[in-house]
């Protein structure tokens with residue numbers, strides 16, 4: 001046997017390239033072909049198939065307020081899965097780049113941290129609720145403890161920006177994959193990033209890498225930040241969609 005007809009790095013590059021192509025086209029196929037449950041017209045989304053985790057209900061949508069705010073009711077059950085151990089229903093630490101968040105406790109005991117302080121709030125104790133400022137890192141959870149029951153919150157984000165899509169998409173994906181735990185991390189990062197929400201548990205440089213690399217790559221292979229099926233309102237077609245349909249114009 002003589003020498004390979006091509007230098008080793010070219011052979012390696014071709015092998016690596018075809019593997020990458022196969023993998024990404026596989027993902028694209030999978031992501032695009034996935035059958036998604038439609039929640040249009042439904043009252044709420046359970047973020048688990050078993051209905052034993054967190055329930056999301058839009059009280060006032062971004063469309064209702066002309067983009068000024070939107071309000072969601074969150075029912076965080078006693079045993080809900082939490083991003084932090086021992087904190088049922090806790091989200092990963094995060095901040096909203098452009099929105100203030102107003103949390104009212106309707107029932108149960110809320111645990112939360114903002115900055116570094118861990119705090120609690122009871123239903124009825126703080127009638128004005130809690131305001132988390134735009135840019136302030138925070139996480140919420142059910143602090144009822146064992147036998148403490150469910151936690152019911154009403155949360156308003158102001159201004160609405162991308163609206164309830166971030167929460168409805170995370171809930172819908174959780175439902176689709178049986179639990180939020182099973183959703184691809186790439187999908188979750190994309191949805192948070194496009195939802196103008198920064199995960200604060202990772203170093204700033206890592207979040208920059210998410211915005212600069214993960215987001216374009218994920219969208220390039222077919223992931224979407226938000227899926228329109230995961231919306232509890234029957235979406236009325238927007239003017240630009242009608243235009244697209246009538247004239248075949250590209251509205252993007």
Ligand SMILES: *[C@@H]1O[C@H](CO)[C@@H](O)[C@H](O)[C@H]1NC(C)=O
Pocket residue numbers: 050052079080081
């Ligand atoms: C929720 O239901 C699923 C499926 O029945 C079960 O595996 C899981 O342990 C339940 N989670 C909680 C917190 O009860």
